[in-house]
Amino acid sequence: QQQWFGTAPACSTDKTDCTSRGMTVVRYDKSGGGESCSGGQKVLCEFPTPGYMWIGAAPECNGVIADCAANNMAFVLEHSAGGGKSCLTGTKVLCKPNPPVIATCANDKATQFNVVAWNIFSRPFFA
Incomplete structure (x- = not known):
């Protein structure tokens, strides 16, 4: 959402017209959003x-x-x-x-993953 601040003909604005409202400066312009300024500039602000x-x-x-x-x-x-x-x-x-709230799962059998490794060649199958 963007908004112009400053009223013609004497447009006296600065960055605090944006920052005091929780907005950031996009740009300055003599005729932004309507009538041209004879002195100073208007400032275009937007929410970050x-x-x-x-x-x-x-x-x-x-x-x-x-x-x-x-x-x-x-x-x-x-x-x-x-x-x-x-x-x-x-x-x-x-x-x-x-x-956002990220739900965490309790550490139980439904949420736990176990890896079991077994080397079948280490067992004596043939005697």
Whole structure:
């Protein structure tokens, strides 16, 4: 997911417009996403990994850290304008997917593999 930040005509942006929202800088451009800037540039930001999600919607963003856990996700950061429109009250929270849980098997006869090697030529078959 990508998003432009900066409003024409005076587009004053820097990398913190991305990083403060948990995003990375893709590129800068004078007319990115709409009207051209007479001063400065707009910045295009994107989430580093698919699956990140903002919780809380403007204008009253009531996102709390516990919302991430309630959605089986991990908390990344809190921001008043993350992922789009700014909040008039409250903040939004950025959540990321939890790593997958890998089940391990108990060491029992059903999951254990034994190798037995026997040299049949070492036995005296003929007497």
